[in-house]
Structures are given as structure tokens and as C-alpha cells.
Amino acid sequence: MKIHTSCVGDTVFTVARKYGASPIKILEDNGILGNERLTVGEELLILTPTRTYTARGGDSLERICRRFGVKKQTVLAGNPALGGVDSLYPGQVLSLKYDKPHGGMVAANGYVYPECPEEKLIFSLPYLTYVTVSAATTDTRGIRLLFDDRRVLRICKDAGKTVLFRVVGKNTDDGFFSDKERQKNFLEKLAAFAKERGYDGITLGACRMAKEAPDAYLDFVLTGRKVFLGMDMLLFTETDGNVPCSAVSDLADGNVLLYEKCPLPEIPSSEEGEGKVIAEYAKTYESSRTFLDISPFGFDTDVPITRDTFYALSYKYNTPISYDEKTKICTLTYPKFSFGKRQDRTVRFDSLHNIKAKLDLADEFGYMGISFDIMRTPVPYWMMFTVSFSPVDYAFAVGEDVRG
Numbered sequence: 001m002k003i004h005t006s007c008v009g010d011t012v013f014t015v016a017r018k019y020g021a022s023p024i025k026i027l028e029d030n031g032i033l034g035n036e037r038l039t040v041g042e043e044l045l046i047l048t049p050t051r052t053y054t055a056r057g058g059d060s061l062e063r064i065c066r067r068f069g070v071k072k073q074t075v076l077a078g079n080p081a082l083g084g085v086d087s088l089y090p091g092q093v094l095s096l097k098y099d100k101p102h103g104g105m106v107a108a109n110g111y112v113y114p115e116c117p118e119e120k121l122i123f124s125l126p127y128l129t130y131v132t133v134s135a136a137t138t139d140t141r142g143i144r145l146l147f148d149d150r151r152v153l154r155i156c157k158d159a160g161k162t163v164l165f166r167v168v169g170k171n172t173d174d175g176f177f178s179d180k181e182r183q184k185n186f187l188e189k190l191a192a193f194a195k196e197r198g199y200d201g202i203t204l205g206a207c208r209m210a211k212e213a214p215d216a217y218l219d220f221v222l223t224g225r226k227v228f229l230g231m232d233m234l235l236f237t238e239t240d241g242n243v244p245c246s247a248v249s250d251l252a253d254g255n256v257l258l259y260e261k262c263p264l265p266e267i268p269s270s271e272e273g274e275g276k277v278i279a280e281y282a283k284t285y286e287s288s289r290t291f292l293d294i295s296p297f298g299f300d301t302d303v304p305i306t307r308d309t310f311y312a313l314s315y316k317y318n319t320p321i322s323y324d325e326k327t328k329i330c331t332l333t334y335p336k337f338s339f340g341k342r343q344d345r346t347v348r349f350d351s352l353h354n355i356k357a358k359l360d361l362a363d364e365f366g367y368m369g370i371s372f373d374i375m376r377t378p379v380p381y382w383m384m385f386t387v388s389f390s391p392v393d394y395a396f397a398v399g400e401d402v403r404g
Contacts, residue, residue, distance in 0.1 A: 107368055128161060183223055
């Protein structure tokens with residue numbers, strides 16, 4: 001795995017010649033669609049497979065996998081152009097194997113949000129063990145579905161994935177924090193609702209209760225653990241690495257550690273930022289039950305943006321991207337005019353070097369897996385994950401110790 005930072009005059013083809021790689025492979029692994037032009041400072045992931053195969057007429061993915069003794073899921077994950085389905089055409093070059101991953105076996109979790117296109121979901125499934133569907137909010141009136149989740153659930157189940165029902169609390173009155181009977185009744189209704197729809201478990205989204213009443217939230221999660229265990233359902237939670245966290249990962253089957261530093265007023269170094277958060281969490285809580293979330297967002301001042309938008313701004317304003325080795329953050333500045341006055345805006349985004357550093361830290365500190373936003377995660381993030389680890393299909397059972 002190599003990461004190339006583009007210079008003046010670089011194109012995908014000149015970069016391919018430099019590394020002895022296929023330009024088509026570079027385009028596919030970086031999610032670039034029909035554009036060889038690169039902006040100064042743009043990062044490209046360079047992967048070189050150790051075995052390839054050129055498809056012929058009449059080939060199918062199943063036959064190719066049997067012939068070479070590789071898993072279909074592995075081939076789908078290593079070839080993003082397939083889109084997660086058997087869509088071969090004669091002459092297509094498939095990457096069948098890469099060097100042995102330096103990381104161990106890990107699981108992957110993917111979040112589905114209401115606006116997620118179906119093709120994005122299907123594309124992501126070869127990488128995933130769990131799918132968390134952010135399908136509902138709750139308030140004093142009960143559970144409110146955000147969208148019709150039946151098709152998403154059916155696609156995930158047909159692919160053999162373990163599917164979790166994510167619910168986020170909104171407008172919960174303060175009396176709920178201390179009323180254990182109300183909490184138990186709510187959790188029982190939530191579990192019954194999700195189980196009836198066909199889910200395998202619940203993800204309790206980060207909520208006001210966790211920040212404002214951490215002890216009460218701990219009791220809430222413990223009650224949920226007992227309720228869901230009795231109904232043979234998994235319980236996942238979320239922890240924000242930017243705020244004090246409680247030991248919910250010791251109670252839940254799985255926990256997602258969320259951390260973003262791009263929106264912080266002062267950007268810490270890689271060591272003081274993600275390095276410190278990931279290491280200290282692992283020393284204090286159960287990293288073997290925790291997914292490290294890889295955020296797909298950068299920030300235009302305080303507005304979240306995607307990687308595509310970040311590069312689009314660089315193209316539009318012909319602004320080079322700078323990289324800071326200390327923070328491992330990419331930055332660009334572009335002009336914005338308001339009432340005739342120019343105001344320069346600074347945009348920050350995680351570099352591919354930083355994503356790699358996070359993946360390495362997750363392996364070093366024994367995290368259970370990696371978590372992604374299915375709709376917004378850039379293609380090179382998926383590819384870095386699949387060549388860095390041995391992804392597992394196996395989803396642990398309720399009450400089982402994750403690492404045996």
C-alpha cells in the first residue's frame with residue numbers, strides 16, 4: 001500500500017507509470033470517475049495485487065472464485081468497480097489477491113441512514129459483518145420510524161449480515177433520567193418493536209442522557225443489557241471520544257468509539273489526537289468490544305463536507321491542498337464573498353495517512369473492528385481496510401465474549 005500526493009503536472013497516467021500500476025486500477029480504488037486530472041496535493045491510494053485475472057466471455061464470479069480458491073466476498077471487496085455484485089464483462093481485470101494483511105482479523109460495522117442509496121448499501125456489504133440501520137428516533141410519545149426500512153433489512157439479511165436497529169433519543173424529559181421503571185418499559189417496547197421487524201439487536205445512539213447524566217446512562221445501558229439478553233438480541237452503544245465517556249463498552253456487546261478532530265478549534269497532533277484517544281480508551285475500557293469509527297467528514301469551518309466536496313473546492317478555485325505531517329490533516333483555503341467582501345474559508349480533511357494511522361492503532365490496541373458511514377465513506381477508505389485486515393463474516397452471539 002502506497003499513498004501518492006500529487007504534484008504540478010501529475011495525471012493518473014503519470015502516477016501509474018511511476019508506480020508500475022494500472023491507471024484503471026488507480027481510478028477504481030480511489031473512486032475517480034472518468035477524470036485523469038489531479039489537483040495539487042490530491043492523495044491517491046496505490047494498491048498492487050499479487051494475483052489478477054482477466055475475465056472472458058461466459059465467466060462468472062463463482063466460477064473464478066472456485067478456480068482460484070478465493071472467497072467471493074474477498075473478490076468483491078478487492079474490486080470496487082463491481083459494485084458489490086457479479087457484474088463481470090469480458091476483458092475486465094480482477095484483483096484476486098493482495099499481500100497478506102499486516103493486521104489481524106476484525107469485524108466491520110456500517111451505518112445506513114435514511115437517504116442512503118441502495119447501490120451504496122449493496123457496494124458496502126462485502127466489507128461488513130454488521131449493518132446498523134439508523135431507522136428511528138424516540139421521544140415521550142414513543143418510537144418514530146424515519147423511513148421504511150423493510151427493503152434495507154431484506155437486502156442485508158439476504159447477504160447474511162447481522163442487522164442492528166439504531167435509535168436516537170430526542171426531547172426526553174429529565175424525569176426519564178431517574179425513573180428506572182420507565183426506562184425498563186421503554187427498553188422492552190423498543191426490543192419487541194425491533195425484533196418484530198426482524199432485527200438482531202439494538203444500537204443506542206449517542207444521546208443527551210449520556211453527556212448530562214452519565215451515571216444514569218450507565219444504569220440505563222445495564223437495564224438494556226438485561227432486557228435484550230432475555231430476548232436474544234445484541235446491544236451496541238456509542239461513545240464520543242471528544243467528551244468524557246462512561247464504561248458502557250463493559251456492559252454492551254459492542255460499542256462504537258466516535259472521534260473527529262477536524263471541527264476542533266485547535267487541531268491536535270496525530271499523537272495527541274487520535275493516538276491519545278484510541279490508546280487511552282483501550283487502556284481504560286474494553287477495546288475488544290469496540291469498533292473504531294472512521295469518519296467520512298471534513299469541515300468547511302463548522303460545516304461537515306465529504307471528500308468529493310473537498311476536492312471539488314480545490315478544482316473550482318484552483319487552490320492547492322497542503323498537508324501537515326504533525327496533524328496528518330489536509331487543508332485548503334478558498335475565497336467566499338459576502339456582501340461584496342471577500343472572506344477566506346479554511347477547509348480541513350483527514351489525509352489518507354491519517355486514516356492508515358487510525359487503522360494501525362485499532363490493530364495495535366486490539367479493537368474489535370472498524371465502523372463506517374455506508375453512504376459517505378470514500379472508496380479508498382474501504383480499500384485500505386480490506387488490504388489491512390482479514391475481515392470476518394462471523395457475528396458473535398448474545399452474551400459471548402467477543403475475542404473468545
